[in-house]
Amino acid sequence: MTAPTTGTLRVNGATLHYEVRGRGPLLLLIPGGTGGAASLAEVAEDLAAAYTVATYDPRGMGGSALDDPEAEQSVAEHADDAFRLLELLSPGEPARVFGASSGGIAALHLLTAHHGRVLRAVVHEPPVVMVLPDAAEHRRLLARVDESFRTEGLMPAMAIFAAGLRKEGAEDAPEPQPQPELPPQAAARTEQTMAGLPYFVGRIVPAFMSYVPDLARLEALSDHLVLAAGQDSPGELTHRPAAHLATRFGKELALFPGGHIGLTTHPKEFTEQLHQTLRT
Template sequence: MPSAPTARTLDVPGAHLHHEVRGTGPLVVLVGAPMDAEAFAPLADLLAVDHTVLTTDPRGIRRSTLDDPDQDSTPQLRADDLARLIAYADAGPAVVFGSSGGAVTALAHAQAHPEHVRVVIAHEPPLDELLDERAELRARTEEMISTYLAGDVLGAWRAFFATAGFELPDAVLHEMFGGERAPQQVADERRWFAHELRHTVAWLPDVEALRALGPRLVVAIGEESAGRLCDRTSRALAAALGSEPVLFPGGHTGFAEDPEAFEPRLRKLLSPL
């Protein structure tokens, strides 16, 4: 069994990044946005038997604090954070696995710092700008942000899940987002709607720069995500790159829901083809 994770804080311009390191061996980074390090802990434990595994809370989320709480979280800023974390770990170049907004972070990092990565695995990046209905998706994003900031939390989440392709009954939404909730959960949620969501889904990749990575860049999709928004954005990215997406067990959060099934598929991609 790997040793318990070591928690550290790295001071970077404008932020103080909480991150955790497990195991020894080649470096693997697991990153989300807005998902924090805890969501990746079970998968990190499995990989840490023979790898150094780094997980982190994105800037402004949970234990990663900001000098200016009103600062927006852009993929470029998070990519710079990732570059500094990899350099600080001093065990790179790294395999970077990013999921959802973290996949956008991983792609932005790969564009800016290709020398830092051995392999980049972008799992279901929500790249709305690659789709034909990009204008409609922009409008929906602005509407859900406005709905949230106006105080209608359930309405904002209802719109978000509908856009993403999930049909959640109101009873489930109430259970997840209604009533009394932990202050940190509410703070992270508000930051995501107010300062992160718009910038993440509006980010447009530099396809030529990413194509230069060749087989070092893998687009990944959950087997249960067929037809949903992030399945379509991921397939659009793979098509632009001239590659085929790799299917993983589960859906959008398969790495957290069943890490034991997810880990063998991920492990096969830890070295470039």
């Protein structure tokens, strides 16, 4: 794998670590969950033949240190970080953006706040659950996760969170569904993933999943937006917002290989689908 060019960018309250590969028009990849630039390295490498691909560690994760480790997080500030990277790497030229999960939420806000800088935004299963008809139920889930995290710790909170994300009716399944085997590169990042979980559950989940996007603005900009979801995840909570928004905006939902973490479990197939989506 080709070594990327790396750099740091000073933003409000943090210093971002970013990586750049390839040549051509800029494509910014915004990771989700506890992922950072390393989680997108294989995807970035494959896309670098067609694009200048930028990846980064979101503030508070990996090499992107916060000035104040206890600072509360917001979608708007994370989206502004992405905007600052666009300004640095593609000054004056609109760029393509891909965001997965919580990174997809940041990409949605980036599109609404700085639409002139985004040529196309592909967002894969952004868990903007407050747009759903049963938003009150998910607000209660977030409150239970937060209470458990503060009073019982990480793993009990994760158990509540995971139960809230599972497929509708999955609690009645006779046995757990088998989990896909992770590629070696993804399995090797398990330690980093675990290290980032307290920050993710304590700061990112409550801020991002309680976020309410500007739906009127998104609909007006929907020609620049591709809503995507996993082929294997219908019925899961993370799949539902993208499907709901696609219906609301009269757009086709783009289906990608795998489920919510298809980018991790099916990196080659996912990347090919992303490449095709960006070209159309």
